[in-house]
Amino acid sequence: MKPTARTGTGSEPARRRGLRAVGAILATALTLGLLLAAAAEGARAPSNVLAFTGGEFGPDHETVVIGVVRSPNRRCLSGRRIEVTLTKDGERIPLDVARSGSNGGWQARGPSGLLGPGVTAIHLELEKRRVGSGPGALRCRGDRETLS
Structure with missing residues (x-):
């Protein structure tokens, strides 16, 4: 009997098929590994x-700053938590730490007389937040904004 590619007795086409099969298996395993790693990190x-x-x-006559948190994901x-500080006469003065409501709206309140001609900037700092638990938890990014 004469060796052929189907008998697998050392013919070149059989080796190529085997290498292609191994390559396809490795590529599939790599793709699955990358997908699992991305899912484990969370969105x-x-x-x-x-x-x-x-x-x-x-x-x-309370000092009030009103704003909103925006995100494409409603759960964020x-x-x-929004920390509001003022820069007045070169000095940073904490105004309030506000919490956003269900639609993202928030208000920070402080004593009267803080917003005046000496205020050069309002600083807002939005803290990061993790929604949910486990590997699929949503991570909402933080933000900093300076209004001058």
Whole structure:
């Protein structure tokens, strides 16, 4: 009997088929490994913090800064911690630490008289937040914004 490619007795086409099969298996394993690693890290969602008004309101003339957290993922809106500080006469003054509501809205309040001509900037710092637990948890990114 004469050796052929199908009998696998050392013919070149059989070796190529074997190498192709091994290459396909390795490529599949590598792809699955990369997919599993990406899933284990969890998704990340960008978040932005914005302030759209500030002033003194109410009968006590409290200093108030009002803003919103924005994110393409709705789960990143509620319960976010926003630290609000003011730069007045070259000195940083903490105003308030606010928490965002279910739609991302927030307000920071402080004593009267803080917003005046000496204020040169309002600094907002949105903390990172992890929503859920385990390897598939959503990571909401933080943000810093300076309004001057």
